[in-house]
Amino acid sequence: MVIWNNDDDDFLEIDNFQSSPRSSPIHAMQCRVENLAGVAVTTSSLSSPTETTDLVQMGFSDEVFATLFDMGFPVEMISRAIKETGPNVETSVIIDTISKYSTDCEAGSSKSKAIDHFLAMGFDEEKVVKAIQEHGEDNMEAIANALLSCPEAKKLPAAVEEEDGIDWSSSDDDTNYTDMLNSDDEKDPNSNENGSKIRSLVKMGFSELEASLAVERCGENVDIAELTDFLCAAQMAREFSEFYTEPEEQKPRHNIKKRRFESKGEPRSSVDDEPIRLPNPMIGFGVPNEPGLITHRSLPELARGPPFFYYENVALTPKGVWETISRHLFEIPPEFVDSKYFCVAARKRGYIHNLPINNRFQIQPPPKYTIHDAFPLSKRWWPEWDKRTKLNCILTCTGSAQLTNRIRVALEPYNEEPEPPKHVQRYVIDQCKKWNLVWVGKNKAAPLEPDEMESILGFPKNHTRGGGMSRTERFKSLGNSFQVDTVAYHLSVLKPIFPHGINVLSLFTGIGGGEVALHRLQIKMKLVVSVEISKVNRNILKDFWEQTNQTGELIEFSDIQHLTNDTIEGLMEKYGGFDLVIGGSPCNNLAGGNRVSRVGLEGDQSSLFFEYCRILEVVRARMRGS
DNA sequence: GGCATAATGAAGTCGCTC
DNA sequence: GAGCGACTTCATTATGCC
Numbered sequence: 001m002v003i004w005n006n007d008d009d010d011f012l013e014i015d016n017f018q019s020s021p022r023s024s025p026i027h028a029m030q031c032r033v034e035n036l037a038g039v040a041v042t043t044s045s046l047s048s049p050t051e052t053t054d055l056v057q058m059g060f061s062d063e064v065f066a067t068l069f070d071m072g073f074p075v076e077m078i079s080r081a082i083k084e085t086g087p088n089v090e091t092s093v094i095i096d097t098i099s100k101y102s103t104d105c106e107a108g109s110s111k112s113k114a115i116d117h118f119l120a121m122g123f124d125e126e127k128v129v130k131a132i133q134e135h136g137e138d139n140m141e142a143i144a145n146a147l148l149s150c151p152e153a154k155k156l157p158a159a160v161e162e163e164d165g166i167d168w169s170s171s172d173d174d175t176n177y178t179d180m181l182n183s184d185d186e187k188d189p190n191s192n193e194n195g196s197k198i199r200s201l202v203k204m205g206f207s208e209l210e211a212s213l214a215v216e217r218c219g220e221n222v223d224i225a226e227l228t229d230f231l232c233a234a235q236m237a238r239e240f241s242e243f244y245t246e247p248e249e250q251k252p253r254h255n256i257k258k259r260r261f262e263s264k265g266e267p268r269s270s271v272d273d274e275p276i277r278l279p280n281p282m283i284g285f286g287v288p289n290e291p292g293l294i295t296h297r298s299l300p301e302l303a304r305g306p307p308f309f310y311y312e313n314v315a316l317t318p319k320g321v322w323e324t325i326s327r328h329l330f331e332i333p334p335e336f337v338d339s340k341y342f343c344v345a346a347r348k349r350g351y352i353h354n355l356p357i358n359n360r361f362q363i364q365p366p367p368k369y370t371i372h373d374a375f376p377l378s379k380r381w382w383p384e385w386d387k388r389t390k391l392n393c394i395l396t397c398t399g400s401a402q403l404t405n406r407i408r409v410a411l412e413p414y415n416e417e418p419e420p421p422k423h424v425q426r427y428v429i430d431q432c433k434k435w436n437l438v439w440v441g442k443n444k445a446a447p448l449e450p451d452e453m454e455s456i457l458g459f460p461k462n463h464t465r466g467g468g469m470s471r472t473e474r475f476k477s478l479g480n481s482f483q484v485d486t487v488a489y490h491l492s493v494l495k496p497i498f499p500h501g502i503n504v505l506s507l508f509t510g511i512g513g514g515e516v517a518l519h520r521l522q523i524k525m526k527l528v529v530s531v532e533i534s535k536v537n538r539n540i541l542k543d544f545w546e547q548t549n550q551t552g553e554l555i556e557f558s559d560i561q562h563l564t565n566d567t568i569e570g571l572m573e574k575y576g577g578f579d580l581v582i583g584g585s586p587c588n589n590l591a592g593g594n595r596v597s598r599v600g601l602e603g604d605q606s607s608l609f610f611e612y613c614r615i616l617e618v619v620r621a622r623m624r625g626s
Numbered sequence: 627g628g629c630a631t632a633a634t635g636a637a638g639t640c641g642c643t644c
Numbered sequence: 645g646a647g648c649g650a651c652t653t654c655a656t657t658a659t660g661c662c
Contacts, residue, residue: 278639314654316638347654396655400631433651470629480654592653595635632659640651
């Protein structure tokens, strides 16, 4: 079997890896926990290897175990919950049980959740407490920024090697793992010797053969973290292979039915009878903190990489659009996901990709899920009769200051009464939902500010500020962008597959949602070829690239139609191909808000989807050597 | 000219009732 | 399953102000 490795001209063979219990996800988790011990976990008594082995013998799925671990639950709690619930229950039942433990622990612990969180990341307790006192326990992002800006923070391996001056936190569980791995042998000046690295890896639970091969493959100058990444990639690649070659009976939870297509000159689907329907709930193959996770699917033979590709567009299109998109993307059913499961605002989108779907993880810290958590200052002014806990989709237009005033005028006559009459409530609520207003004062419902939208969508603060962008343009660009946490969740599977970084072809880049997602995942971007028509958007990506001290190369094109097949081949010749082709083509002619030209994929802007297909096909052909 | 604001519905989904 | 109403939606364009 092979794993795609862009640092080599050829695929990297890893057939020699032994398939042993050591390579199971449970074992991998054991290794991770064992290496975290003493650094990340100071008070817990960790489960022993015997304990987890017992779980396997009980018949418990190691995938579920890995999933729970990746959700951030300690091994000790997972083991305890499994033993209590038994191995044959829904994952959600186990999560509920663990949640009870968490609640108990919180009640009895002198330390706050925030303190534990940042201590686990390896920060000094004194600094953590000070940062929490300064910024408040709820403001995790500000705390993370403060800690990362401390001179002491630079002593942290991740702060030196991974973090690059960005003014917002991009830590995650995996990062913690890397941090901790860097804490022992690799700090020893003598640790660059192969024997020492191999011993360390063996100590972590890998076989000597695996460790030797990893050192041999990765070279002598790589550190222990990269070697571990390599080994994890090998494990993942094995699962990846299974995912491709052993179709499971499990199907995506969305109710995918095929329909008959009548367009001339388009590839005809084999069993098209019914339209693609949107799933309810819209969680695709699963989202964090929700039951119903699916970790395997079967991809059509033609869809298998390289390269990986990731296509996005609005879920709510005119009828037949997603059938056409799917048909042009190798008959892969769309994964429909509403970003309300990742942040406070809805964002219903369809994603077609050929990525693995197991071992996804969420970037940390996760965004706030409810209005009150995301806008704590609004709680004081929020009327009881406004029952919203989530915001609607962030669009390209926003409400005006005059609208806020009209709402104030409508409410003021009823200041002395418990609440306004129902018809006034109805008017205000309708406007609030329509324009995504939040309460910022008495009788004062205002639209979101651009920086609030940036936060909700997972971008760094002030990402779209400056660069010659007006306020109106910021709204438009943000309304057209990815929700970073959602996309990062899907792309997270690439982290262990490409430990040395990836080459990215980014089409319809916009303000760089894909790039920000990869950066927050700490996946090195060796090369990004970006295509974006808007000059101000290109400037934003360029600024992001510079401000985050990216060491890779950024090449920007303005018009996708100028990216000819010869140009693509030339770039691939020079840089060795693309590992990921990512993009969401224009939705103007698909989006529900368009009252003028919602004409489907044949519209002036949305027809550029076919350019995505053209370019993807050129890359695929080249990567396959045909 | 640049920018903010307001006016412009329909398509599709979902939940409920019968 | 049909019918109905409620609800949501990566938007476009004209207008007025500075």
